[in-house]
Amino acid sequence: MKKEILFTPGPTNVPLEILREGAKRTIHHRTKPFAEIIQKVTEGLKKIFVTDGDVFILTSSGTGAMEACVVNFLSKNDSVLVLNIGAFGRRWVNILKAYGLNPDVIEYPWGEAFKTEDVEKKFSEKKYRAILCQLSETSTGTANDIKSLGKIKPEGTLLIVDAVSGLLTEEFFMDDWNVDICAAGSQKGLMLPPGLAFVAVKKGLSEEAGKNDLPSFYFSLHAARNYLAKGQTPWTPAVNAVYQLQKAIEMIEEEGAENVIGRHKLLAEITRKCAAQMRLELFSSSPANGITALKVPEGIDGTKMLEGITKKFGVRFANGQREYKGKIFRVAHMGYVNISEMLMALNCLWLGLRESGFDVPEDAISETLKFASEKIKK
Amino acid sequence: MKKEILFTPGPTNVPLEILREGAKRTIHHRTKPFAEIIQKVTEGLKKIFVTDGDVFILTSSGTGAMEACVVNFLSKNDSVLVLNIGAFGRRWVNILKAYGLNPDVIEYPWGEAFKTEDVEKKFSEKKYRAILCQLSETSTGTANDIKSLGKIKPEGTLLIVDAVSGLLTEEFFMDDWNVDICAAGSQKGLMLPPGLAFVAVKKGLSEEAGKNDLPSFYFSLHAARNYLAKGQTPWTPAVNAVYQLQKAIEMIEEEGAENVIGRHKLLAEITRKCAAQMRLELFSSSPANGITALKVPEGIDGTKMLEGITKKFGVRFANGQREYKGKIFRVAHMGYVNISEMLMALNCLWLGLRESGFDVPEDAISETLKFASEKIKK
Numbered sequence: 001m002k003k004e005i006l007f008t009p010g011p012t013n014v015p016l017e018i019l020r021e022g023a024k025r026t027i028h029h030r031t032k033p034f035a036e037i038i039q040k041v042t043e044g045l046k047k048i049f050v051t052d053g054d055v056f057i058l059t060s061s062g063t064g065a066m067e068a069c070v071v072n073f074l075s076k077n078d079s080v081l082v083l084n085i086g087a088f089g090r091r092w093v094n095i096l097k098a099y100g101l102n103p104d105v106i107e108y109p110w111g112e113a114f115k116t117e118d119v120e121k122k123f124s125e126k127k128y129r130a131i132l133c134q135l136s137e138t139s140t141g142t143a144n145d146i147k148s149l150g151k152i153k154p155e156g157t158l159l160i161v162d163a164v165s166g167l168l169t170e171e172f173f174m175d176d177w178n179v180d181i182c183a184a185g186s187q188k189g190l191m192l193p194p195g196l197a198f199v200a201v202k203k204g205l206s207e208e209a210g211k212n213d214l215p216s217f218y219f220s221l222h223a224a225r226n227y228l229a230k231g232q233t234p235w236t237p238a239v240n241a242v243y244q245l246q247k248a249i250e251m252i253e254e255e256g257a258e259n260v261i262g263r264h265k266l267l268a269e270i271t272r273k274c275a276a277q278m279r280l281e282l283f284s285s286s287p288a289n290g291i292t293a294l295k296v297p298e299g300i301d302g303t304k305m306l307e308g309i310t311k312k313f314g315v316r317f318a319n320g321q322r323e324y325k326g327k328i329f330r331v332a333h334m335g336y337v338n339i340s341e342m343l344m345a346l347n348c349l350w351l352g353l354r355e356s357g358f359d360v361p362e363d364a365i366s367e368t369l370k371f372a373s374e375k376i377k378k
Numbered sequence: 379m380k381k382e383i384l385f386t387p388g389p390t391n392v393p394l395e396i397l398r399e400g401a402k403r404t405i406h407h408r409t410k411p412f413a414e415i416i417q418k419v420t421e422g423l424k425k426i427f428v429t430d431g432d433v434f435i436l437t438s439s440g441t442g443a444m445e446a447c448v449v450n451f452l453s454k455n456d457s458v459l460v461l462n463i464g465a466f467g468r469r470w471v472n473i474l475k476a477y478g479l480n481p482d483v484i485e486y487p488w489g490e491a492f493k494t495e496d497v498e499k500k501f502s503e504k505k506y507r508a509i510l511c512q513l514s515e516t517s518t519g520t521a522n523d524i525k526s527l528g529k530i531k532p533e534g535t536l537l538i539v540d541a542v543s544g545l546l547t548e549e550f551f552m553d554d555w556n557v558d559i560c561a562a563g564s565q566k567g568l569m570l571p572p573g574l575a576f577v578a579v580k581k582g583l584s585e586e587a588g589k590n591d592l593p594s595f596y597f598s599l600h601a602a603r604n605y606l607a608k609g610q611t612p613w614t615p616a617v618n619a620v621y622q623l624q625k626a627i628e629m630i631e632e633e634g635a636e637n638v639i640g641r642h643k644l645l646a647e648i649t650r651k652c653a654a655q656m657r658l659e660l661f662s663s664s665p666a667n668g669i670t671a672l673k674v675p676e677g678i679d680g681t682k683m684l685e686g687i688t689k690k691f692g693v694r695f696a697n698g699q700r701e702y703k704g705k706i707f708r709v710a711h712m713g714y715v716n717i718s719e720m721l722m723a724l725n726c727l728w729l730g731l732r733e734s735g736f737d738v739p740e741d742a743i744s745e746t747l748k749f750a751s752e753k754i755k756k
Contacts, residue, residue: 004403004405006404006405006406008406010614011404011405011406011407011614011617012404013404014403014404016401019400019401019402019403019404019618020401022397022400022401022571022618023394023397023398023400023401024397025382025392025397026384026389026390026391026392026397026565026571026572027382027384027389028384028386028389028694029389029572059437059438059439059442059572059573060437060438060442060596060613061437061596061613061614061615062613062614063595063596063612063613063614064437064438064596064613067595067596094595095595098593098594098595098598099593099595100593185614187404187614193400193404193616193617193618193619194404194407194437194614194615194616194617195437195573195615195616195617195618195619214593215476215477215478215592215593216476217441217445217472217473217476217477218438218439218441218442218445218597219596220476234441235438235439235440235441235442236388236389236439236440236441236563236565236572237439237572237573238571238572238573238616238619239389239571239572239573240397240400240571240573241571241573241616241619316406
């Protein structure tokens with residue numbers, strides 16, 4: 001049987017209600033009915049980012065949204081600081097370098113969050129045009145303290161946050177936290193298939209897009225801004241994906257964005273409790289709500305174990321990325337996941353560990369259930 | 379009733395068989411089953427472009443594919459020639475300028491195709507790194523003679539063709555015609571919803587991607603090339619759109635790509651015959667197979683007439699773009715359209731013209747039917 005549930009950090013499981021919106025008749029994008037959808041979803045996204053600014057919808061992956069943050073607001077000679085805590089921190093560095101910037105980078109060992117005091121020190125030494133970081137670093141399952149950065153950020157420094165895997169999984173208040181620009185993607189907390197990405201820009205700032213010296217065309221927010229006012233995008237958008245976005249926003253509003261984040265927090269707590277009961281070590285010292293990275297126990301072939309779990313139980317976890325392949329594995333609890341599915345995944349993890357020869361405690365799952373039972377009561 | 383059929387040049391009507399593929403379960407993109415799909419559709423696309431080279435699948439609109447052609451292969455100081463016959467020729471110019479190039483442009487009045495002898499003259503005066511043009515110019519319904527350019531193109535000059543609306547509507551043999559790089563989109567001849575775009579690159583040339591001095595990241599074909607070998611894309615692709623692409627290619631292979639082009643040719647002939655019978659003037663002196671641009675008769679409000687046709691009959695034609703809004707209108711016969719639907723559209727056009735007060739000959743449709751009947755016999 002080919003049934004497979006994703007506990008991966010994107011793509012994630014897409015609800016049938018959303019999938020089937022993609023099968024609706026494709027209407028023309030330069031029409032009033034479509035403009036009304038764009039306007040409606042844009043308002044919905046603003047509530048999700050918790051911003052009064054602009055939200056731009058791009059037909060691209062999250063990486064495209066990250067690139068849009070850079071090419072619209074930064075210039076070649078800008079002094080820029082990247083807080084690199086994993087693969088997506090590296091991506092900021094690589095995008096900046098591709099456009100000829102030479103960023104200062106504070107690099108942390110994988111599994112650690114940035115330390116705000118390190119940034120404070122940097123700020124005291126040098127004036128930065130922008131600081132770039134992740135709300136949630138997918139590669140290491142680590143959440144960063146963005147709020148603290150917003151507090152110490154000097155006037156004139158842009159705080160640019162990749163919230164691709166953090167939006168709707170972590171608490172995030174873009175305006176309150178003093179975040180200037182934020183990138184997000186569709187296939188994470190928003191429960192959508194991949195194909196759309198979003199850039200949220202603080203009120204008043206989108207007028208500055210394109211006044212920098214980096215080239216942009218497809219990702220030009222200056223162009224996008226001119227069209228947004230009439231509920232349009234400069235280039236033909238993925239119309240059916242926008243239908244799906246509309247449905248996703250409806251579902252999120254029905255659950256309540258704060259409850260969505262609370263659900264992710266609960267699933268993460270249950271997963272961490274279970275991991276502890278299984279005598280697995282957390283990889284991150286600041287674990288994220290959307291994804292739990294765990295160290296593969298000594299003597300176990302992590303890649304083989306994950307393949308076995310996928311093949312035998314139809315449950316897919318994510319391997320470690322790059323140099324951490326086979327050394328860590330990542331259990332995503334992101335998007336359309338509820339407690340019952342989380343328990344199912346953890347049961348399968350227990351079986352997989354046992355099959356791999358790891359001495360996994362027999363009561364790990366029953367202890368997890370007790371913990372979950374207590375948590376649900378509250 | 380909200381039923382509406384698109385005779386617009388993208389989005390076009392998407393068959394239900396393709397739409398519902400978008401509602402299938404989203405699988406993970408870093409898996410063997412997905413790699414097999416990517417490899418299969420890539421082979422299918424190569425047959426459609428008629429090339430032995432590489433075809434890259436992008437999650438973007440066709441404009442993203444055009445940008446990819448530029449940023450991967452051209453450099454700031456390159457001498458570049460654009461053949462500008464309409465809105466999409468202008469788009470080449472704007473993309474090039476956004477990246478700091480200063481192209482030579484041969485600009486033709488809207489409605490005309492380029493003249494190969496003009497290009498020959500330019501080639502005799504100056505050595506060009508690249509020449510950029512359209513196979514089919516959507517804004518004016520004009521087909522260009524790409525084959526002739528390939529014949530006179532000097533060694534070392536890249537022939538870069540925007541075939542976004544031309545692929546599968548016009549005859550096109552990328553390799554045989556000496557075309558180096560070609561951009562296409564999903565929502566035209568391929569009968570897909572918008573959201574995917576394609577860049578085909580002549581065999582051996584993709585190795586050169588990124589050796590130029592323009593910046594690129596999301597649209598980097600150097601990155602894409604490294605992933606394509608393993609059936610992957612560097613960034614998370616629109617998985618469900620790729621399912622739809624697979625289905626579209628199956629349907630096109632079943633009909634036969636040459637028959638698909640033949641069908642477009644026939645629909646264009648029927649449309650032009652009908653237009654002549656209606657005493658409407660063709661806008662283009664070199665009409666395309668995918669779209670017929672017609673002049674709005676004197677004294678008629680073109681925009682109002684189109685709105686009436688959409689509202690009353692559920693048939694949507696396209697208005698003229700930019701300065702031609704209300705002066706021309708465009709009847710697209712692109713993608714999933716058959717003769718019966720084309721006749722329906724033309725019947726509605728007849729009604730619309732009549733309602734607008736135009737003295738449209740009463741036998742226009744019956745003459746068109748006779749013509750179609752003769753054509754079908756052959």
